Amino acid sequence: MKLFLTLTLLGAALTLAGSQPSLDQSKTDGPTLNGRWRVKFSLVGTEEKNAVFEAKSKGAGTLLFLDTGPDNKPVAEPLPAVWSELTNDRVTFSGDVELALGNCCRELGTLILKGAFASGNSIKGRAIFITSTTDEENFIGFRSTVGTFTATRER
Numbered sequence: 643m644k645l646f647l648t649l650t651l652l653g654a655a656l657t658l659a660g661s662q663p664s665l666d667q668s669k670t671d672g673p674t675l676n677g678r679w680r681v682k683f684s685l686v687g688t689e690e691k692n693a694v695f696e697a698k699s700k701g702a703g704t705l706l707f708l709d710t711g712p713d714n715k716p717v718a719e720p721l722p723a724v725w726s727e728l729t730n731d732r733v734t735f736s737g738d739v740e741l742a743l744g745n746c747c748r749e750l751g752t753l754i755l756k757g758a759f760a761s762g763n764s765i766k767g768r769a770i771f772i773t774s775t776t777d778e779e780n781f782i783g784f785r786s787t788v789g790t791f792t793a794t795r796e797r
Contacts, residue, residue: 672731672759672762673731673759673761673762673763674727675697675725675727675733675735676697677696677697677795677796678694678695678696678697678795678796679694679695679696679697679765679793679794679795679796680692680694680793680794680795680796681693681694681695681705681755681791681792681793682791682792682793683753683755683769683789683790683791683792684769684789684790684791685741685743685769685771685787685788685789686787686788686789687743687787688741688742688743688787688789691707691708691709691710691741692707692708692709693705693706693707693708693710694706694708694720694796695723695725695735695755695793696720697725697735701724701725701726702722702723702724702725703722703723703724703725703735703737704720704721704722704723704737705720705721705722705723705735705737705739705753706719706720706721707721707739710739710740710741710742711740712748717739721737721738721739722737722738723735723736723737724736724737730758731758731759732756732757732758732759733756733757733758733759733765733767734754734755734756734757735755736752736753736754736755737752737753738750738751738752738753739751739752739753739771741753741771743771743773743787749771749773749774749775749785750773750774751771751772751773751774751784751785751786752771752772753769753770753771754769754770754771754772755767755768755769755770755791755793756768756770757791757793762795763794763795764792764793764794764795765791765792765793766790766791766792766793767790767791768788768789768790768791769788769789769790769791770786770787770788770789771786771787771788771789772784772785772786773785773786
């Protein structure tokens with residue numbers, strides 16, 4: 643009886659798995675994140691910053707920050723980044739960066755950019771910067787700030 647029930651449940655699970663579209667199958671033929679993007683982002687209490695995001699294959703990429711170094715100078719080399727395309731033309735890309743927060747300090751953390759395609763060549767969304775500094779009063783346990791971003795595909 644247990645064997646019959648196990649086989650029945652396994653068969654039902656396989657049938658359901660076969661009938662469910664995968665994330666790739668459910669995506670529309672809309673725009674893709676592949677390529678180079680000019681990114682402008684601003685966080686609460688900071689001035690606008692610029693970066694170049696390059697989406698490579700299989701969710702890998704790089705972020706080259708153009709004015710986030712000390713004295714608003716460019717970072718010397720592109721930093722590793724990750725990205726994903728979600729359903730409904732939504733995308734996420736992120737990477738680690740050191741940013742000036744306020745006028746006295748620089749913070750290491752992860753910049754997360756979550757948005758949607760406004761057109762095939764532009765993305766708009768929210769920016770989230772989560773530092774490595776603990777903050778017991780913050781619900782995620784780390785100091786964080788939010789803002790907005792836009793990205794335009796470079797030709």
